[in-house]
Amino acid sequence: MPARRKAAAVATLGLAPLALTALTAAPSSAHGSMGDPVSRVSQCYAEGPESPRSDACKAAVAAGGTQALYDWNGIRIGDANGRHQELIPDGKLCSANNDEFKGLDLARTDWPATAVSSGSYTFKYRVTAPHKGTFKVYVTKPGYDPSQPLAWDDLDLADPVATATDPAPVGGFYTFSGTLPERSGKHLLYAVWQRSDSPEAFYSCSDVTFGGGNSEESGTENAGGTDASPAPTASAPSEEQIDAGTDKSTVENHGHGDNDAGTSAEPAAAANQPKAAGATENLAETGGDSSTPYIAVAGAAALALGSAALFASVRRRAVGGGRTGR
Structure with a gap:
């Protein structure tokens, strides 16, 4: 030749x-969790997986280990396709029935909470790989008891407090508006992000305190009935904290993963290496889509x-x- x-x-x-x-x-997996009001997993990650400060986060680590916190943006079901109640049993909503995150299902009154008031609210969902889809946020009904395992019947499923389809990601967040109803005391917001370009869905639990006061003022007893230290005010992890933990995460924090929350398309340490000068920015920062x-x-x-x-x-x-x- x-x-x-x-x-x-x-x-x-x-x-x-x-x-x-x-x-x-195939289109790859998205990742994220509610940033405001901050989700339980994000709050505990912000405290530090190896030495969390709050009693609730300490208990979560004791029950499920630290890896769940490093994987804060991976609470998901790959083939959900809207079948949330079918796939997630009562008592396991916050973990999405994933044993890795079982510590988040602990029924306690001292989870760190975000102070909120009834009326309009701007939700911010921290996204590390954006995709098309619909967000729905539900609130617990009046009379909700945080010392009991969270059940689907505890949520006002007929009237979500926020619904948003394909909001544009800006600065690493999906931002959308909703309306919080009249409530008092401790409650929980349950967020479901169902992708439209995949059957995959993401879930998160955010503890809130209605009435304008901070959660330190509402600390009571924990689920075991013993006195617990007051629940601290919740706070989301900083970008520095997120970056610092990427080498211990099994999901890709700055890019698109595969369809398994327990693995990534490439080793996490490699997937999260800083980009070379001139490389394309993270899609979550630039508004890229599927x-x-x-x-x-x-x-x-x-x-x-x-x-x-x-x-x-x-x-x-x-x-x-x-x-x-x-």
């Missing part, structure tokens, strides 16, 4: 697998087709040259 034909064949064969890899890649993988697919396909055309052109010239030389 002449050198030119051989080079063209090598180039085409080398590019084809890359194009096929892109063409067979169309991004398809742009890459189109580019790879075009590259493969162009290489094939080049090979055919070189082959024709080589064949023509051979005939001329006869």
